[in-house]
Amino acid sequence: MNPSETFELSPEVVALGTRRSYIELGARDRARQLLDPGTFRELLGPFDRLESPWLPMQGIVPQSDDGCVVAKGAIGGKPAVAIALEGKFQGGSIGEVCGMKIATALHLARTDNEKGITTGAVLSVESGGVRLQEANMGELVLAEIYAEIVALRLHAPVIAVVAGMTGAFGGMSLATALCSHVVMTRQARLSMNGPEVIELEAGVEELDARDKPFIWSLCGGAQRFATGFADRLVEDDAAQVSAAVVDLLRQGVPEVFRTSMIDLFLSRLAALDTGRQWTPGDIRETWAKGGAR
Amino acid sequence: MTSRGRRWFEALAGSTGANPGYPGSLLAADRELGGERVAYIGLAPDPGSRFPRASHGEVGLEEGWFGAKFVRSLIAADRNGTPRPIITVVDSKSQAYGRREELAGIHLAAAAVIAAFAEARMAGHPVIALIVGRAVSGSFLTLCGQANRILAFNDPEVLVHAMYKDAAARITRRSVAELDQLGERIVPMAYDIGSFAKLGGLHRLLDVALPDAPGPATLDQVQSALVEAIAAARSGPRDLSGRLESPGARELRRASLEVRRKMTEQWSEPGA
Numbered sequence: 261m262n263p264s265e266t267f268e269l270s271p272e273v274v275a276l277g278t279r280r281s282y283i284e285l286g287a288r289d290r291a292r293q294l295l296d297p298g299t300f301r302e303l304l305g306p307f308d309r310l311e312s313p314w315l316p317m318q319g320i321v322p323q324s325d326d327g328c329v330v331a332k333g334a335i336g337g338k339p340a341v342a343i344a345l346e347g348k349f350q351g352g353s354i355g356e357v358c359g360m361k362i363a364t365a366l367h368l369a370r371t372d373n374e375k376g377i378t379t380g381a382v383l384s385v386e387s388g389g390v391r392l393q394e395a396n397m398g399e400l401v402l403a404e405i406y407a408e409i410v411a412l413r414l415h416a417p418v419i420a421v422v423a424g425m426t427g428a429f430g431g432m433s434l435a436t437a438l439c440s441h442v443v444m445t446r447q448a449r450l451s452m453n454g455p456e457v458i459e460l461e462a463g464v465e466e467l468d469a470r471d472k473p474f475i476w477s478l479c480g481g482a483q484r485f486a487t488g489f490a491d492r493l494v495e496d497d498a499a500q501v502s503a504a505v506v507d508l509l510r511q512g513v514p515e516v517f518r519t520s521m522i523d524l525f526l527s528r529l530a531a532l533d534t535g536r537q538w539t540p541g542d543i544r545e546t547w548a549k550g551g552a553r
Numbered sequence: 554m555t556s557r558g559r560r561w562f563e564a565l566a567g568s569t570g571a572n573p574g575y576p577g578s579l580l581a582a583d584r585e586l587g588g589e590r591v592a593y594i595g596l597a598p599d600p601g602s603r604f605p606r607a608s609h610g611e612v613g614l615e616e617g618w619f620g621a622k623f624v625r626s627l628i629a630a631d632r633n634g635t636p637r638p639i640i641t642v643v644d645s646k647s648q649a650y651g652r653r654e655e656l657a658g659i660h661l662a663a664a665a666v667i668a669a670f671a672e673a674r675m676a677g678h679p680v681i682a683l684i685v686g687r688a689v690s691g692s693f694l695t696l697c698g699q700a701n702r703i704l705a706f707n708d709p710e711v712l713v714h715a716m717y718k719d720a721a722a723r724i725t726r727r728s729v730a731e732l733d734q735l736g737e738r739i740v741p742m743a744y745d746i747g748s749f750a751k752l753g754g755l756h757r758l759l760d761v762a763l764p765d766a767p768g769p770a771t772l773d774q775v776q777s778a779l780v781e782a783i784a785a786a787r788s789g790p791r792d793l794s795g796r797l798e799s800p801g802a803r804e805l806r807r808a809s810l811e812v813r814r815k816m817t818e819q820w821s822e823p824g825a
Contacts, residue, residue, distance in 0.1 A: 317739055360813065364812055392721055395742050396743075399693050400754050437663070453659075457650060461650035526619070
């Protein structure tokens with residue numbers, strides 16, 4: 261018996277069957293997904309064998325792309341570069357090679373823009389932050405990534421996609437915040453300090469890292485979108501992710517970057533009572549009121 | 554006891570750096586140096602902070618947003634004149650770790666001050682970081698990362714790193730002794746400022762007598778180094794390429810240079 265003849269399936273369930281997950285894609289397939297069909301051209305691919313020089317010195321097996329795929333191509337018919345981090349390799353952590361790949365790709369995109377070739381960038385982030393095995397090298401390349409985002413975003417949109425399941429933490433949460441636009445799924449988290457580190461530094465009464473639903477309510481995609489830290493909230497659907505990116509690239513350079521909304525955020529901070537802990541609802545309410553008046 | 558960061562800020566800026574409406578942790582003032590006005594910015598512990606997790610000299614929500622406000626006020630003020638040097642006097646434990654911080658978006662507050670420093674540098678302000686104490690993790694990224702030139706005291710209490718040793722040991726499941734051993738072989742993992750200097754990110758290391766107590770002679774020495782760094786910043790590029798082209802980077806960032814060379818080559822290959 262064919263079940264579909266017997267049961268009426270809800271549209272959500274039907275969609276699950278036809279939808280292609282973005283989260284389940286590896287970095288290379290994500291970059292391919294973000295670019296227009298047939299335009300994907302990988303730079304520094306696995307055959308170039310640019311691996312971390314620091315991991316083998318510590319008995320850790322390196323990866324031939326160092327957990328970062330950079331591909332040139334087109335998005336919505338216009339030149340673009342897609343950069344995707346691989347959360348499954350060293351937690352998407354930023355070491356010398358993968359960090360330098362990001363910074364250089366953004367730099368070359370800016371150079372093209374300065375020559376009159378409008379080139380946007382999309383950065384698919386899955387990262388726990390600095391790779392502790394390359395510690396200070398990670399700090400240096402992160403600074404270079406930030407410098408390139410700030411320079412490029414004046415010319416063309418730099419879109420961050422945070423899909424999960426790793427999320428965007430530490431130094432890469434800052435990179436995400438510097439981008440012109442941010443796309444998230446409900447499964448993704450965007451947060452500077454990981455819950456384990458907060459619990460370690462501030463105690464379990466500050467944050468219980470094992471309380472997963474609470475962690476997601478603090479920094480998951482739904483909360484980040486509701487409180488304006490993300491511009492789009494999409495389902496875990498590769499086509500929806502792509503459509504959001506195409507649309508945001510079309511919108512061009514925003515009039516005001518989120519990092520320039522100083523008075524707005526200062527008035528919001530002034531309106532919050534710091535004498536007690538806050539709930540995700542407190543933030544939504546304070547933001548809705550527009551902060552202190 | 555006042556922090557090393559506060560003592561050096563006050564000695565250099567000739568002021569407590571207190572500003573009406575600003576949090577007590579954020580020190581900001583203008584002073585003459587080398588025949589021109591320069592702006593100093595620093596962080597110091599503020600036991601009276603509204604944010605308990607940011608009261609020990611951490612970069613928190615207010616430090617990020619007010620820091621961005623101050624730097625952007627300098628860019629606006631100098632738009633039609635000579636962009637004045639901006640000097641950060643760095644002694645900051647880390648970013649603030651707390652629930653309130655994450656809820657209100659400390660990642661964006663930190664990004665806001667980074668963007669302000671980067672845009673100041675791009676507008677021609679010589680941005681100089683003077684590391685007199687700690688510059689760990691988010692403190693390095695926010696207060697030093699975008700500087701044209703970074704100076705640091707050559708002193709055991711000066712620390713640039715991704716994470717403090719005890720926390721790094723726990724997270725990477727290693728002992729502190731193992732981390733020390735690794736640091737001897739793997740330069741980016743080492744905790745001493747001399748090793749950090751080898752990576753090419755520093756303009757100069759300063760051997761300062763009595764780094765805890767700025768006196769007339771050491772103040773003069775540090776001011777001369779700042780004047781030199783400002784001149785170097787003005788004559789150099791407005792991006793961060795100088796770090797990668799330094800002798801240290803040519804030795805220890807060969808992989809970075811190889812990435813840059815090969816990707817640049819492949820970027821404009823035919824068929825693109």
